[in-house]
Amino acid sequence: MAVQEAGHGAGHGAGSGAGPGGGPGARRGPGGGGGHEGGCTCGDCPHGARTGHRRAVAAFLAKRDALASGQGLPSGVAHSASASRQWVSDELTQSADLVAERARLDGEAWLGRLWRYTAYTVWGTVVALLLVQALTAIGAGWTAARTAGLLAAVVPAALLTAAAWRHRTRGGALAPVIGEDNRLSTSRAVAAGWVLLAVYAVLVLVGRLALASDPGRRDELVAGLELARGAGLVTVVAVVCGVAVLVRRVVGLRVLGQRLQKVRADRPRAADLLTDDAGRGSFTDIQYVVVGAAALVFAAVRLARRPDRLPDLPWALAVLVLVSAAAYVAGKYAEGGRPVILSVVRAREAGDLDAPIRTGDDIEIRGAGFVPPGAQGPARLSRMVVRIGAVHVHVPLVPVAGGFSNPTDAVLTVPVPVDVEAGRVEVQVVTAAGVETNRYGIEVTE
Numbered sequence: 001m002a003v004q005e006a007g008h009g010a011g012h013g014a015g016s017g018a019g020p021g022g023g024p025g026a027r028r029g030p031g032g033g034g035g036h037e038g039g040c041t042c043g044d045c046p047h048g049a050r051t052g053h054r055r056a057v058a059a060f061l062a063k064r065d066a067l068a069s070g071q072g073l074p075s076g077v078a079h080s081a082s083a084s085r086q087w088v089s090d091e092l093t094q095s096a097d098l099v100a101e102r103a104r105l106d107g108e109a110w111l112g113r114l115w116r117y118t119a120y121t122v123w124g125t126v127v128a129l130l131l132v133q134a135l136t137a138i139g140a141g142w143t144a145a146r147t148a149g150l151l152a153a154v155v156p157a158a159l160l161t162a163a164a165w166r167h168r169t170r171g172g173a174l175a176p177v178i179g180e181d182n183r184l185s186t187s188r189a190v191a192a193g194w195v196l197l198a199v200y201a202v203l204v205l206v207g208r209l210a211l212a213s214d215p216g217r218r219d220e221l222v223a224g225l226e227l228a229r230g231a232g233l234v235t236v237v238a239v240v241c242g243v244a245v246l247v248r249r250v251v252g253l254r255v256l257g258q259r260l261q262k263v264r265a266d267r268p269r270a271a272d273l274l275t276d277d278a279g280r281g282s283f284t285d286i287q288y289v290v291v292g293a294a295a296l297v298f299a300a301v302r303l304a305r306r307p308d309r310l311p312d313l314p315w316a317l318a319v320l321v322l323v324s325a326a327a328y329v330a331g332k333y334a335e336g337g338r339p340v341i342l343s344v345v346r347a348r349e350a351g352d353l354d355a356p357i358r359t360g361d362d363i364e365i366r367g368a369g370f371v372p373p374g375a376q377g378p379a380r381l382s383r384m385v386v387r388i389g390a391v392h393v394h395v396p397l398v399p400v401a402g403g404f405s406n407p408t409d410a411v412l413t414v415p416v417p418v419d420v421e422a423g424r425v426e427v428q429v430v431t432a433a434g435v436e437t438n439r440y441g442i443e444v445t446e
Helices: 002-015 049-068 081-136 144-166 172-177 186-211 215-223 227-256 283-305 315-334
Strands: 340-346 362-368 385-388 391-394 398-400 403-406 411-415 423-430 440-445
Touching (some): 049 398, 081 172, 081 398, 172 186, 186 227, 186 283, 340 423, 340 440, 403 411
Antiparallel strands (some): 362 411, 385 423
């Protein structure tokens, strides 16, 4: 097996322009090693970015579970609970950083491949439309409306393909609906769907108008663009586009005001449309997507039945979409919140006597919002810091089988360093998103 992998890596490096000694064309991983050790983004060999990420995750999980069971501790730190805990935390932090780097490379490689998938999907939709039109033309014959509908699909497909190639490193045609946190934006995706339908409907009318030879028929097609017939569609498009802009503004202001914690994702996923940043199902997102998709399908069917006018969306259905959009915006205002410290106490183990907080003791910080949504990974958890007076203390990672007992969203346990001066000092937590909690005063005795 090792021989096969070495042969594959050598053959691939030769095809990439690498010389016998590993010339400039050789692909190298993040650590500077030659060959394919997880940093390659070609996607067609066992040492690609995806495989490197999976191997790093597997190695981290094995190390975490081993350390959680007490295996692998050096004898020099085994005599001290605080020293062994710090050593374990440092080992896990270094391993977690490698996992995060592999995840970043995997995400970049996935985005680089995504533009092709989006182009295939776009042209697959055009082919599906052609097949549907061909099947429905049996017996009825091919009409000018079918020709206009097909041409109206080809033009946006060509433009989307060009845009996908232009943004091939950012997700292709999906680049406009990927938010600043590298997740698919629900508001932008819903707005994009309605805009594409509106553009397609207008292009269908343009095609039919260009193919019509009868002046009376051309007047009827122009009348199909009157606002009275497409008021429901125009209203919905205006509202969903406004919601997309408003939500971006609301989220940006709440992040800057430290009222909302946002952590960048490794890569966008389809589930982002229906979940929050932590991957849990979001009611406001789900109802907005479901209601918008149902109304969009209705409008598409209306356009197929009456291609000589804009889809006349009933006002009852349009109002339903507006109510759904209002609930979605209200949910964006309500989500999140600033992390807060409620209390700080001295951590006490079984057998210890009750005593005041002294340097070297562990303190337990109780509150809420310490772990932002999407920051449950070890690389994010290791970035949490507690300021005790003027001293910055990194929150240690304490592994247990299947996860970590420290830190958690509601409780953090950190030691009080000897550099902390006795007296009244303030404690403040800085989360992985960079948001600071309130200051909480404690008394440290000598």
